[in-house]
Amino acid sequence: MERYEExxxxxxxxxxxxxxxxxxxxxRGADDALLIAVSKTVGTDEVIAAIRAGYRTFGENxxxxxxxxxxxxxxxxxxxxxxxxMIGNLQTNKINAVLxxxxxxxxxxxxxxxxxxxSRAARRIEAGELEAPVDVLLEVNVSGEESKSGxxxxxxxxxxxxxxxxxxxxxxxxxxxxxxxxxxxxxxTFSGLRDLRDELQVAHGxxxxxxxxxxxxxxxxxxxxxxxxVRLGRVVFDPSFALQ
Ligand SMILES: *Cc1c(COP(=O)(O)O)cnc(C)c1O
Numbered sequence: 011m012e013r014y015e016e017x018x019x020x021x022x023x024x025x026x027x028x029x030x031x032x033x034x035x036x037x038r039g040a041d042d043a044l045l046i047a048v049s050k051t052v053g054t055d056e057v058i059a060a061i062r063a064g065y066r067t068f069g070e071n072x073x074x075x076x077x078x079x080x081x082x083x084x085x086x087x088x089x090x091x092x093x094x095x096m097i098g099n100l101q102t103n104k105i106n107a108v109l110x111x112x113x114x115x116x117x118x119x120x121x122x123x124x125x126x127x128x129s130r131a132a133r134r135i136e137a138g139e140l141e142a143p144v145d146v147l148l149e150v151n152v153s154g155e156e157s158k159s160g161x162x163x164x165x166x167x168x169x170x171x172x173x174x175x176x177x178x179x180x181x182x183x184x185x186x187x188x189x190x191x192x193x194x195x196x197x198x199t200f201s202g203l204r205d206l207r208d209e210l211q212v213a214h215g216x217x218x219x220x221x222x223x224x225x226x227x228x229x230x231x232x233x234x235x236x237x238x239x240v241r242l243g244r245v246v247f248d249p250s251f252a253l254q
Contacts, residue, residue: 011059017249019063024253025245032233043233046095048225048243050075054082056247061089069116069241071098073107080111097185097222097241099159102126109134115146116185116222116241119159121169124148124176131178143178147185147222152202155189163206170210183207183220183238188228196228200235226251 030040048069049057057068057079070076076094083089096112099119105127108115118124127144134140149160161169173181186203188196200223207218224232224240232240244251 011055014056014249015059015062018060018246021246021249021253022063022065025242028230028253029233029240032230036234036236038233043237044239046097046239046241047246048097048241049079049247050098051243052247054079057083058086058089060246061092065092065246066090067093067095069095069097069243071096071117073100073104076112077107100127105130106134109144110140113145114182114220115144116239117149118146118179119149119161121173124173124179128176128178133178135178143180145182146179147183147220148173148181149185150203150206152186152199152206153189153195158187160186163202166206166210167213170214174214174216181216181218183218183222184210185222185239187225188223188232190227193228193231197231197235200224200228200232200237204236227254 029043029045033040033042044067046067046069047060047065050071076096080094093113094111095114095116096108097116100115100117100123109131118127127146131140131144148166150166151158151160151162184203184207186199188199203221203223207221211218220238221236222239222241224237226242226245229240229242245253
């Protein structure tokens, strides 16, 4: 693990430099985006190595895994507090497991899920088990690929008015995933997400500060297009994955 820790620590430096450069190209500051280390493919020991390397925010795409890693970490002494976000498919029967544990849910993919999260959170707030509405992002299928989940842009335009009324959630912004292996399509996807955010802010008189987009292969493009949260898995945890 010591060698691994050294490798991912060096890798973290490279990622942070790449992020700062991409942000600078867009006239943004180095602190204008958050890096989430997506730990879905690694175990708790690798997460601890990443914490020692300087990471403080992690993303998991399965609720059970998020719960398990948080429990594992709580049993280790001497670790700084870390944050876990839920970034993947959330079934309604798993909502209660992540409430109060995940700091931000990136993957609200439908009106039904938004309502289910809101009603459960509201119940927990009423019972004094949760302090505040849960922070969420709305996942949008900007590229329109069949394989991708999330709100279609028009669908979101149509139901946004109802979503902002939900009392148990606080909508902090939008999330998307770009098509793989096509830089131009990725850029269009990220700028499309930003444009949709701008439009919804004006239409509903709200602020949506967060844009969660950019993964290992396209995070620099995402940062140039306004991303405030990049979700990086392989580039963080797999030292053999080449930074492009
Ligand atoms: C796995 C995953 C990532 C990270 O992907 P990499 O290409 O490994 O950086 C980001 N977001 C979501 C939703 C994921 O499932």
